[in-house]
Amino acid sequence: MRSALRDVLHDLGHDLATLSCLVEALRGDPMLPAQARRRVELIDEEMVRLRDHVRHAVMRSGEPVSLSVRDVAERIVVLSDEAAETSVVLRPGAQAWLRVDESVLWRILRNVVDNAVRAAGSSGRVEVDVTSVDGQIAIEVSDDGLGFGNGSPGWATRGLNIVTGLVAACGGSFDVRARLPRGTCVRIVFQGEP
Structure with missing residues (x-):
């Protein structure tokens, strides 16, 4: 079970990297309205946090x-x-x-x-x-x-x-x-x- 969980966490890391690339593409759109840009920033912050959660679970580390x-x-x-x-x-x-x-x-x-x-x-x-x-x-x-x-x-x-x-x-x-x-x-x- 633990091995399967680590595999899923690994795959989630890849999926989050893909989402990060999509966010970067949106950031580059000069036609993106300010409110949508703010939401894209919030999505990016949340993805960074999710990547940290995945890394923390896989590595079992996290320093106070x-x-x-x-x-x-x-x-x-x-x-x-x-x-x-x-x-x-x-x-x-x-x-x-x-x-x-x-x-x-x-x-x-x-x-x-x-x-x-x-x-x-x-x-x-x-x-x-x-x-x-x-x-x-x-x-x-x-x-x-x-x-x-x-x-x-x-x-x-x-x-x-x-x-x-x-x-x-x-x-x-x-x-x-x-x-x-x-x-x-x-x-x-x-x-x-x-």
């Missing part, structure tokens, strides 16, 4: 680096807000630095934000908040949807299992609770850099 949690959250918010009809916003706040594999942090936040977008629905709102207090970094993702387990079925359970494992591997904590008057709030806490 010092990075701004707010910057990673902002990139995910921009991508999610553009890709969905749901309003996705990052609340204002200060930088918060964490030593972590960027691919792991991306997977954690992307899974949680994607679940919140699905739960909120097309007319809903998702808020992402990053705070740093007393050496702890808290990330909260809140939606105004129907509440955990009450929305449309999807990959939420699988995604939350992935998030739980990744957060635990980073020494963090993960909590899901109801948001009043409606919706869900996911809270992830990490020990920040000294």
